Amino acid sequence: MKLNLNALKDVAAWETAGFKLPKFDLEKVTANTKANPNWIHFGAGNIFRALTANAQQNILNEGKSDKGIIVAEGFDYEIIEKMYRPHDNLTALVTLKANGSIEKTVIASIVESLVVDAENEENWNRLKDIFINPSLQMASFTITEKGYSLKDAKGEYLSAVAEDFKKGPQAPVSYIGKLSSLVYERYIHGKQPLALVSMDNCSHNGTRLHEAVKAFAETWEEKGLVNEGFTAYINDPKCIAFPWSMIDKITPRPDPSVKEMLKKDGFEDVEDVITSKNTYVAPFVNAEEPEYLIIEDLFPNDRPNLQEGGIIFTDRETVDKVEKMKVCTCLNPLHTALAVYGCLLGYTLISEEMKDNELKRLVEKIGYVEGLPVVVNPGIIEPKKFIDEVLQVRIPNPFMPDTPQRIATDTSQKLGIRFGETIKAYMQREDLDVTDLKLIPLVLAGWCRYLMGMDDNGNKMELSPDPLLEEITPYVASITLGDKGPFHEALKPILSNSAIFGVNLYEAGLGEVVEKYFEELVASKGAVRETLKKYVY
Ligand SMILES: NC(=O)c1ccc[n+]([C@@H]2O[C@H](COP(=O)([O-])OP(=O)(O)OC[C@H]3O[C@@H](n4cnc5c(N)ncnc54)[C@H](O)[C@@H]3O)[C@@H](O)[C@H]2O)c1
């Protein structure tokens, strides 16, 4: 069985192999979507295919919509060229349940795939057509946290951004420049409303996206490169809205064990690709079963009926609480702690780490003891229940091939949100004392130890990609196991960087304790394990 539209016609073969197939008229849905698109998604990565595209497929299967999704990829064109197009935009979704059962579904709700490249005339013109169509209700995004950054770590505009600022909306090269240019098309063609919905794991993600687009609108308008009023259009939520959202479904990279299982079932198109931009992509995606997508109900041009697919729409305050609960306390900080220490201790599976007493204890204490006191109950999900499911069902799921190395990607971009918010809450609250935090600083020290690129046995360890590696690894490069310190001079440039941690850790009263932990972590081979034993019980 190959993954393409023609092969899908052999329904019996797919069903015998245990696949659920789309139950809607694909041709009709494709034609409807192309003529009057209502949803375009930017970021053709794995979470989009596993969660959002699956939700839309369920809605289509029930006959509750007649339109699919158009996907646009503005960073890594290889995803489209090497995966979407050869497979007619189809995906085999493999759901790995905690009880060991597996569900296989062919997802066909993505009906068109485009590269967001102003030099690709055909695709760029098509994107402009989509953006000027009054039918368009939402553009959503899973482009990673760094997708929203216009500046580098030194606070300087990225060269592509600076170039676009100068040249205006014609032929943009930066990601947000391309998006702003498409929104500008919509502005000059009737000022139709639209929601731009970030679905990335960053706090107040809608505001992050708004700030980025606004920077382009303001600069272009100031320089007379766009018509007057474009900034006002971007800033008016009745025209362009930037709802906040919280998205949650652990979606690891395509895994070899899943590939083998699919092969045995007669599925031939299993080969994955690691693109030159380091995206891990395959004709299939593997993910866990639990999922949450909660979106602020702020859609000036109405919205697709995603509530029919289990997506929750609510007010901004609730999204904020639920997002803080997940990203700042009950899931992502625990993931990052397991990522850092898992890499140092030589783990390649998150579920295996949960069988390690010290690591299990580490995340339980960070979650229940240090994090939970600052969580505000969002009402729609109970935090204690959520963290129980994360620690008892989701992260230990032995059938999920998630790795600490995947989660360690871009850690420098995540620490501020995943730990900084809790640190700030402890600093602000009169009933809490920031110096009572013990294990969060231990994770931050663990990350500095991780940056040395050497595991707990003293062996060289490959670091996951991170935009700050080049800048910050030199600070710890000359430190070796057995060094006694003090490490203040080496660590100060890292620990005082509030762009990384959300706070200057010295001003927060935690810099010294992180230095002390670091000293213990580098004391000898095996010191990471010993330090964990000393502090987690
Ligand atoms: N995978 C998960 O478990 C999961 C769960 C919840 C939320 N998320 C969010 O979704 C994001 C994407 O996850 P994924 O699983 O799809 O990852 P992925 O690696 O499969 O895809 C990443 C996507 O982001 C794009 N991208 C990468 N760097 C970019 C940049 N600098 N500018 C613009 N686009 C860029 C890639 O081209 C690709 O489309 C995560 O960063 C996270 O914020 C992921």
Ligand SMILES: O=P(O)(O)OC[C@@H](O)[C@@H](O)[C@H](O)[C@H](O)CO
């Ligand atoms: O996707 P990132 O890179 O922000 O973080 C890695 C993981 O923690 C994350 O992908 C989780 O799997 C996800 O947030 C679960 O919903």
